[in-house]
Amino acid sequence: MKLKQYLPDAMMLMLFSMILLASFFPARGQFAAGIDQVSVGMIALLFFMHGARLSREAVIAGLFHWRLHLLVLSITFAVFPLLGLVLKPLLQPWLTPELYLGVMYLCVLPSTVQSSIAFTSVARGNVPAAVCSASASNILGIFITPVLVSLLVKTGDTGPFSWEPVLKIVNQLLLPFVAGQVLRPVLRKVVDRHSAFLKKLDQSSILLVVYVAFSEAVVQGLWSKLPLSLIGTLLLVSALILAIIMVFAVLTSRLLGFNRADSITILFCGSKKSLASGVPMAKVLFAGGAAGIVLLPIMLFHQLQLMVCTVLAQRYANQTEGE
Structure with missing residues (x-):
């Protein structure tokens, strides 16, 4: 096993650089207001490009594997939040209320797309199903995450359920995403040709939002x-x-009779939480400086899941080759 697999990836290093920059040189006054408006536009552009890049053909290829998708979505949007609630008595003495809020926010986020598919592919899992499941998680997360935030994270005992976070997400994230999907036939060749540039654009959007939130x-x-x-x-x-x-995903997939390839897909799609979705959503859902603290758990979880899944994916691949 190479040492670099355990080291932070380039994106994490850049994220922590943004935290350091915001710590020593936070945005203030008119500059803060201006850069905040720029970040709102970058978020809309980010989700527009997500919509333009999402392949309908790949999603349709795995669409009918409904039992697998239902289990992955249940882990992502039901088991994770329930676990956060069950662990509350254990975590509260050790974490501040703001950090526990961040842990609960982590638990209601959708799964990743790129890394879920990549790890499933390396581990010799069901890749078409992974594409469909991870994509569905991200699309549904635009609706489900703000609802869960209102029910479990922000309101608690302080007030009734509010549709305001959902409407904010619809306006700032869903509508650009739908517009990207509608225009995909026109933009497909451009998107494919400039995929490397668009990846950098994604990363730049996330870095800017992190800087604004932590400032x-x-x-x-x-x-x-x-x-x-x-x-x-x-x-x-x-x-x-x-x-x-991860233990729950492995044991449940075996109990329900899924084969090896499907179990691998359930493990890697069900255990992930999306930093790429979590950062812009936090900017929309949490006012003021609260977003900065709320994002710390997902940033640490993101790096940890990459390290652990890298090791597991390679181990699954080695076992498959040996067999």
Whole structure:
């Protein structure tokens, strides 16, 4: 096993660079207001390009494997949130209320797309089903995540369910996504030709949103409220959640009689949480500097899931080749 597989990827290093930049040089005043408007436009463009790039043919290829997709969606949007609620008595003494809010936000996010498919492919899983399942998770997450945020994360005992987060997501994320899908026949060749540039555009959008969110949090006194010792605690919490979900995914897929390829797909699609969706959604759903603290758990979980899944995918591949 190569050492680089355990090291942070380039995107994570850039994300933490944005946190450092915001910590020492936070956006303030008119500059903060201007860059916030730019980030809103970048988020809309990000989801427009997601819609333009999503292949309908690949999704249709795995569409009819409904039992697998139902299990993956259940893990993503039911088991994860329930786990966050069950662990609340254990986590609250160790985490601040803001960080527990971030853990619950992590639990209601959709699955990743690119990494879920990539790890499934490496591990010799059912790739068409992974494409369909991961894509469905991201599309449905535009509706389900803000609903779960209102029910479980933001309101709690403080008020009734609110449709406001859902409407914000629809306006700022869903409509650009649908527009991208509608225009996909026109944009398909351009999107395929410039895929490398569009990936950089995606990353730039996420980095800008992280900088804006953490700037607001730093101005409001983030580091005076958040001791660095809590970062280690967050890593342990992320590892615990990931381990429980992975064991649940493996055991449940076996109990339900899925074959090896499908079980691999369920494991890698069901255990992921999307940083790419989580960052812009947090910008829409959480006001002011709250988004900065809320994003810390998903950032740490993202790196941890990449490291663990890299090892597991290679192990599955080696076992398949040996057989």
